[in-house]
Amino acid sequence: MAVIKKTVAIHPMVDSLIRKTWAALIEKGYNATYSATVNFMILTAMFEAKKPEGLSDETMRLLVSFLTDASTIDELNLEDNLTAIRETIRKLKREPEGASE
Numbered sequence: 001m002a003v004i005k006k007t008v009a010i011h012p013m014v015d016s017l018i019r020k021t022w023a024a025l026i027e028k029g030y031n032a033t034y035s036a037t038v039n040f041m042i043l044t045a046m047f048e049a050k051k052p053e054g055l056s057d058e059t060m061r062l063l064v065s066f067l068t069d070a071s072t073i074d075e076l077n078l079e080d081n082l083t084a085i086r087e088t089i090r091k092l093k094r095e096p097e098g099a100s101e
Contacts, residue, residue: 019034
């Protein structure tokens, strides 16, 4: 299994839905984690999209609306970039002087 150690910016609305789904899975008796819940939700979306009828018109409208919401996408991209900068600074602080030369 690929374990990707990268921070992913998640919109607060999506995080809330992940946490509600996580709670529901635990309530049903599954040994779920946040990561397992995200994978569960991605798989659900993939399987729904592969159905012959595909995603509903309403779902497609909402997905396109999300992708074209420049302020939301910019905010998520900013969080990704800030995290990358923080990680680079953290690595540089740990590196002994002259190690990168």
